[in-house]
Amino acid sequence: MIKRFTEEQIERLKSLTGGSVSFGVSLSSFTSFKVGGRAEALYEPKDIEELSMVISFANVASLPYVVIGRGSNILVRDAGIGGLVIRFGRKIAGLRLEEKVNRHELICGAGAQLKDLMRFCADEGLSGLEFLAGIPGSAGGAISVNTGAFGSDIGGKVTGIKVVKPDGSVEAIEGRDLHFGYRELSLGRGWIVVEGAFAVERAEKEDVRGRIKDFIRKRNEKQPLDAPSAGSIFKNPPGDYAGRLIEAAGLKGMQRGGARISPVHANWIVNIGGAGSDDIIGLINTARERVKEVSGIELELEIRILGDES
Numbered sequence: 001m002i003k004r005f006t007e008e009q010i011e012r013l014k015s016l017t018g019g020s021v022s023f024g025v026s027l028s029s030f031t032s033f034k035v036g037g038r039a040e041a042l043y044e045p046k047d048i049e050e051l052s053m054v055i056s057f058a059n060v061a062s063l064p065y066v067v068i069g070r071g072s073n074i075l076v077r078d079a080g081i082g083g084l085v086i087r088f089g090r091k092i093a094g095l096r097l098e099e100k101v102n103r104h105e106l107i108c109g110a111g112a113q114l115k116d117l118m119r120f121c122a123d124e125g126l127s128g129l130e131f132l133a134g135i136p137g138s139a140g141g142a143i144s145v146n147t148g149a150f151g152s153d154i155g156g157k158v159t160g161i162k163v164v165k166p167d168g169s170v171e172a173i174e175g176r177d178l179h180f181g182y183r184e185l186s187l188g189r190g191w192i193v194v195e196g197a198f199a200v201e202r203a204e205k206e207d208v209r210g211r212i213k214d215f216i217r218k219r220n221e222k223q224p225l226d227a228p229s230a231g232s233i234f235k236n237p238p239g240d241y242a243g244r245l246i247e248a249a250g251l252k253g254m255q256r257g258g259a260r261i262s263p264v265h266a267n268w269i270v271n272i273g274g275a276g277s278d279d280i281i282g283l284i285n286t287a288r289e290r291v292k293e294v295s296g297i298e299l300e301l302e303i304r305i306l307g308d309e310s
């Protein structure tokens with residue numbers, strides 16, 4: 001890991017965060033792949049105000065930072081991440097409903113998990129977000145990558161977000177000013193999503209519960225959920241499926257070290273035990289090369305690879 005902090009900066013960070021920062025922590029337990037080296041500094045913000053102070057300090061000190069939520073759409077390299085890793089845990093994670101004149105908005109902190117949103121919607125009788133059931137992410141992460149499933153994506157439901165910018169300022173942005181693409185949201189460099197608002201509708205609680213269960217059942221039927229992974233590795237190219245192309249290239253089940261292209265779903269790589277980031281990156285590169293040779297299509301990554309190259 002390339003160290004970025006001076007001793008003085010470490011002391012300053014500790015005092016800004018009241019000590020809620022740890023140094024040299026392994027990130028593997030903070031990613032769904034269960035892979036990844038150490039974070040030079042891992043910080044879980046207590047509230048938006050504290051985060052703003054930390055970000056403006058990092059900005060002035062030219063310290064790099066990356067943000068993670070549940071770590072379910074990332075691969076962290078074994079060399080780890082120098083600088084600051086900001087993780088949204090359970091602290092900025094409140095959920096509330098705002099009833100407006102002719103619409104309802106579910107507002108939540110970036111650290112709320114999608115499963116918390118599902119529970120809230122089922123308990124309150126709110127419909128519109130059920131397609132997210134079973135996806136293991138945070139609200140902030142899901143908004144940042146425009147998580148989607150079964151033909152819908154979260155961007156289509158977002159009515160607004162709040163961000164912290166690198167200078168520490170907090171800005172509210174209306175949904176109509178956000179530009180969501182396929183598994184992406186164009187945000188300014190270094191902006192951090194701290195809150196999201198979603199359009200929901202009143203519905204019978206039992207109906208909402210039923211739809212959530214249905215979506216989870218559909219997932220269980222076709223996804224290899226018994227081993228650590230990060231879900232789909234590649235985006236589906238227009239008019240085709242990355243999984244079909246990888247399978248057609250003869251790679252389903254291919255293994256490298258502790259990583260394997262899932263025999264159940266070829267667009268998933270699973271950690272079958274002790275995988276290193278190089279094992280997974282090796283399979284990613286092989287899949288890209290072979291699919292290009294066989295089908296002429298260049299696959300684009302859906303997951304984000306973070307961390308220092310060793």
Ligand SMILES: Cc1cc2nc3c(=O)[nH]c(=O)nc-3n(C[C@H](O)[C@H](O)[C@H](O)COP(=O)(O)OP(=O)(O)OC[C@H]3O[C@@H](n4cnc5c(N)ncnc54)[C@H](O)[C@@H]3O)c2cc1C
Nearest residue numbers: 069070071072073137138140141142144147148193230231
């Ligand atoms: C079993 C399984 C099933 C999955 N199924 C699906 C699926 O059906 N559809 C789908 O789209 N995805 C799926 N995923 C991928 C993933 O769960 C989602 O994309 C999830 O919403 C990502 O949220 P996260 O909190 O884990 O983000 P992370 O993985 O922690 O981060 C993802 C990216 O967002 C950035 N980021 C995170 N939080 C913030 C923030 N607050 N502000 C700014 N940037 C931020 C990170 O820097 C990173 O670049 C699946 C993953 C698994 C393991």
